[in-house]
Amino acid sequence: MKKHNFYAGPSILSQYAIRNTADAVINFADMGLSLLEISHRSKQFQAVVDEATALFKELLDIPEGYSVLFLGGGASLQFAMVPMNLLAKKAAYLDTGVWANKAIKEAKLFGDVDVVASSKDKNYNYIPRDYTVPADVDYFHYTSNNTIYGTEIRKDPEVGVRLVADMSSDIFTRPVDVSKYDLIYGGAQKNIAPSGVTFVIVRDDALGHVDRVLPTMLNYKTHIDKGSMFNTPPVLPIFTALQTLRYYKELGGVKALEKLDLEKAETLYNAIDSSKMFQATIPNHEDRSIMNVCFVMKPEYAELEKPFFDFATENGMVGIKGHRSVGGFRASLYNALPLESVKALVACMKEFEAKH
Ligand SMILES: *Cc1c(COP(=O)(O)O)cnc(C)c1O
Numbered sequence: 404m405k406k407h408n409f410y411a412g413p414s415i416l417s418q419y420a421i422r423n424t425a426d427a428v429i430n431f432a433d434m435g436l437s438l439l440e441i442s443h444r445s446k447q448f449q450a451v452v453d454e455a456t457a458l459f460k461e462l463l464d465i466p467e468g469y470s471v472l473f474l475g476g477g478a479s480l481q482f483a484m485v486p487m488n489l490l491a492k493k494a495a496y497l498d499t500g501v502w503a504n505k506a507i508k509e510a511k512l513f514g515d516v517d518v519v520a521s522s523k524d525k526n527y528n529y530i531p532r533d534y535t536v537p538a539d540v541d542y543f544h545y546t547s548n549n550t551i552y553g554t555e556i557r558k559d560p561e562v563g564v565r566l567v568a569d570m571s572s573d574i575f576t577r578p579v580d581v582s583k584y585d586l587i588y589g590g591a592q593k594n595i596a597p598s599g600v601t602f603v604i605v606r607d608d609a610l611g612h613v614d615r616v617l618p619t620m621l622n623y624k625t626h627i628d629k630g631s632m633f634n635t636p637p638v639l640p641i642f643t644a645l646q647t648l649r650y651y652k653e654l655g656g657v658k659a660l661e662k663l664d665l666e667k668a669e670t671l672y673n674a675i676d677s678s679k680m681f682q683a684t685i686p687n688h689e690d691r692s693i694m695n696v697c698f699v700m701k702p703e704y705a706e707l708e709k710p711f712f713d714f715a716t717e718n719g720m721v722g723i724k725g726h727r728s729v730g731g732f733r734a735s736l737y738n739a740l741p742l743e744s745v746k747a748l749v750a751c752m753k754e755f756e757a758k759h
Contacts, residue, residue, distance in 0.1 A: 407744035409734040410722030411550055411695060412572065413592040417739040420596075420646035427642055438642055443635050451645050452631060458648035462656055463574075465581045465604060472603040472623065473631045473641050478571045478590040481601060482506040485544070485567055485586060486513040488623050491613045495519050495540045495564070499556075500527040500549040501728065502569060510544070513615070519543075526729070527552040530690040536562040541612075542585055548573035550593070551726045553697035553733065554690045559583050565609065573694050574602070575651055575738060577661045585609035591640060593694075594737050595647050600640035651738070660738050667736045667745045668693035674749040680704045680756050684729060699731030704759075711755050718751045 408415040424438075431438040432447040441448060452473065459471045474480075482505050486494060492514055496507045498521035510516045517540065520531035527549060536543045542565045548555040550572040557573075559580050560566065570579075571589035581587065586605045592598035605623050619625050625633050651660060672691060675681045675698045684697040700708045708731065715723055725731040734748060 404719045405747075406719050406721050407747050408721050408740065409736070409744070409748070411593075411726070411733060411735045412590070413598050414594075414722075414735055414737050415739045416597070416643065417647060417650045419650045420643050420739075423646045424639070424643045428639075431642075438639055441638075443632065443638050448638060448642075449632075451642055452636070455641055455645040455648060456630075458645070458652060459602065459604070462648060462651055463579060463581060463604070468608060469581065469604055469606050470623075470627045472605065472626045473636055473644070474601045474603060474626060475599070475637055477598075477601055478502070478569055478588060479505065481569070481588040481603065482509040483512070484621055484623070485588070486510040487615070487617060487621055488610060488613065489567065489585060490514040490541050493517060493537070493540050494567075495536045495543045495562075497521075497531065497534070497543070497545040498523060499530060499546050499554060500552050502549065502551070502571070503544075503546045506544060506546070506569060514541075522554075527554065528685050528690075529687055530554050530556055536564055538563060540564055542567045544568070548576075548692055548694050550692075550695050550735075552729060553685055553692045553695045555692035555694065557693075572735075572737075573692070575657055575660055576664050576694065578657050591644055593735075594739075596640040596644040598640070599637040600644060602644075647739075663742070664693050664736065664738065667740065667742050668696060670742065670745050670749060671696050671734060671736065674752060678752065678756060680707070680759070681732075681752060684731065694736055696734045696736060697725060697729055697731065698734075699725070699729075707755075707759060710759075711752075714755050715748070715751050718747070720748055720751060723748070 427438040456471045490513045495517045498518050520534035522529050522531050543562050544567045546569045565585040566583050567586045570587050572593040574589050575594050588603045591600045675683050681698050682701050685691045723732045723734050725733045
């Protein structure tokens with residue numbers, strides 16, 4: 404039976420990226436060797452890094468003066484690397500969930516952290532709006548898409564200071580005005596590649612303003628100077644990332660991806676909102692993530708949660724169990740997920756509803 408992959412991360416990749424990676428694992432760039440056994444310093448792999456970097460810049464319209472890096476350590480290492488490299492005195496953070504909190508915790512190790520607003524009072528089911536960011540902070544950090552709760556900030560915040568964002572789960576889903584940012588980072592395992600590589604987009608002039616000692620590997624400058632090749636980078640995930648970026652370009656870039664993503668999200672949210680049995684966990688439509696759609700059974704149908712999960716599983720739906728801190732269901736609709744999979748999930752919900 405056809406499987407529909409709604410995993411939150413690692414998550415669905417395009418068949419194009421998977422097949423090309425599989426081929427390269429057998430024979431990379433006609434070298435007669437596997438991608439798994441070649442030197443990262445070979446000219447064939449250098450070409451991969453160069454093209455991936457160039458496509459990143461092209462697709463996101465990254466201005467001059469920025470570097471794109473492919474690093475290890477996950478988005479979680481960036482929670483520490485960002486303040487280590489950018490926080491001289493004080494930074495502002497927006498608390499919109501688990502990942503934002505982890506970033507806040509690390510930032511506090513390096514300076515004053517002003518948490519300007521939090522949606523913790525309602526289990527993070529909305530995006531705080533009434534807050535001001537002090538003008539004297541080094542940057543304002545926010546999480547653009549809250550993978551666990553299903554909320555998203557789809558507009559670059561207008562807060563009067565330099566921005567830093569964790570875009571792990573919604574990079575390449577909308578045009579971003581990169582010039583407003585000092586740094587954008589994310590784990591690649593949600594919209595780009597298998598786990599193991601982290602992307603960082605950093606404004607070169609934002610660096611060098613802190614006077615703490617930076618370990619070599621944790622200094623962005625090290626990686627900028629060596630073009631992400633200071634040490635052995637994650638070769639396979641970078642190769643897959645390149646395939647994904649080529650695929651994105653072929654589809655028409657971020658504007659085209661956004662259109663597809665909006666259609667998928669609208670299809671699912673409409674089905675949830677018009678259902679007698681299910682309800683979305685994010686009440687305000689503007690705050691709803693188009694990547695991670697969270698929903699639960701209405702209270703009067705609570706006992707049908709497990710039966711629906713089993714029914715959906717029997718019908719090929721994979722990865723729709725909600726995160727333990729929200730419960731219910733979460734369908735992740737990353738770029739590689741076809742509309743057809745969303746329609747299959749909706750059909751499954753309707754069929755189940757008709758039966759009960
Ligand atoms: C998954 C995720 C992370 C964690 O990424 P790792 O690469 O596992 O460290 C951080 N932030 C967001 C928004 C995420 O979705």
